[in-house]
Amino acid sequence: MTASKDLLGQLAESAPRHLAELVEWLRIPSVSSDSTRIHEVKQAASWVAEKLERAGLDVEIMPTEGHPMVYAESPKIDGAPVVLVYGHYDVQPVEPLDEWVNGPFEPTIRDGNLYARGATDDKGQVLTHVQSVCDWLASGQSLPLQVKFLIEGEEEVGSENLERMLPELREKLACDCVVISDSGQYSDGQPAITYGLRGIATYELTVNGPSQDLHSGSFGGAVVNPAIALCQLLGSMIDGQGRVQIPGYYDNVRDLSQEERDQWAGLPQNDSEFASAIGVDKLSGEQGYTTDERRWARPTFDVNGLTSGHQGEGVKTIIPATAKAKFSFRLVPDQDPSEVTAAVEQHLNDHCPVGVKWNLEADHGAPGMLAATDSRFVHAANAAIESAFGVLPVLIREGGSIPIVTRFQEVLGCDCLLLGWGLSDDNAHSPNEKFRVEDYHRGIRASAMLWDEIGKLN
DSSP states (O other): OOOOHHHHHHHTTTTHHHHHHHHHHHHHHHHHHHHGGHHHHHHHHHHHHHHHHHHHOOOEEHHHHHHHHEEEEOOOOOTTEEEEEEEOOOOOOOOOOOOOOTTTSSSSEETTESSSSTTTTHHHHHHHHHHHHHHHHHHTTOOOOOEEEEESSSSSGTHHHHHHHGGGGHHOOSSOOOEESSSSSSSSSSSSSEEEEEEEEEEEEEESSSSSSEEEHHBBTTTHHHHHHHHHHTTTTTTTTTTTTTTTTTOOOOOOOOOHHHHHTSOOHHHHHHHTTTOOOOOOOOOSSSSHHHHHHHHHEEEEEEEEOOOOOOOOEEEOSEEEEEEEEOOOOOOOHHHHHHHHHHHHHHHHHTTTTTEEEEEEEEEOOEESSSSSSHHHHHHHHHHHHHOOOEEEEEEEOOHHHEEEEEHHHEEEEEEOBBOOSSSSSSSEEEEEEHHHHHHHHHHHHHHHHHHHOO
């Protein structure tokens, strides 16, 4: 069975409905880290579960100790491959609110882009696969393979419940390949297959000084300022050349192969255009590596948030009692988050100024991953994407992290396909997140073609 003209026609005819349904889902503020949004998170899970159920799939909303997971499957096809589509319906917090042109949960189309929190990360991207399967079934054709869905509500907070439950779900989720669309194209009009992701380790560091805020005139010069101490500690973790200064940090970092460096050097990367697109005058980072190498395959350190002292209007001349920072490392394959944590703690011990105390809370961590670049599933994806986008995809890595991917490889023993339809300026995790409407529709078409191409592998 191949994707017929009837299906392709149905995809085109259904495009307005596809867009309207994405808008409807994006209106649900499913911020998984916000305890006041529990009802809305469940509502987002129910929304996609009901859509899959209406299409005729067997659907189950699986409870966890946190937010629920949605599982669905089409009928098993004897002798045919089995694919698991993984994605998430939870979204990032929306602050700072005043930087949004429209409300984050008021989806708005401007200049061909759909703006809303979750538009590209990940509601819009995972919905491309949901829509393609639903339209396959609505066209009167049977799918040429079995498709399973696992759409969770805790990816943005580390997927801890899914990771814990994965071994007991091994049989239910058994598949030949996991398909994930939670990444991006290489550039506008140049789709990509991502074969590597960086891992992550996140922390909150608190520096405590005096028992209460102090008058900076009466006490300045006599006590250590926790805000200054915090800045000194953070500054000690990275040098001016972009090298992380945590002892042993690079011990397990894999060198890039010359083949990879040559392949990436052939991509149409333009540093000036890249810098302009994100609003900076010049790029920077670890010396000796290209921009793509630094953001895809080298480990990093970043400060994600700082809080201390007076934050209100006007001046309040104090020495704050406490200063806090949230920071993270992006890790590459073979770096162990737990080893990084131990090294960070030792570094803080060695560099903390006298007169203050520090406390480090490790949040979530996950190792980096690599997938095969020459599998039969990659070849199927090449054909499907070329059909939808009109150009063959390139092979890339990405700097972001999808913590559960490595666990899928370990527990399910399957191949992985990371097929991103987004763009680098889609503002994932930032105000004015967007997803280009054309790429949403092309993603649906590529997904439909993918089931056809994988079905031919049996």
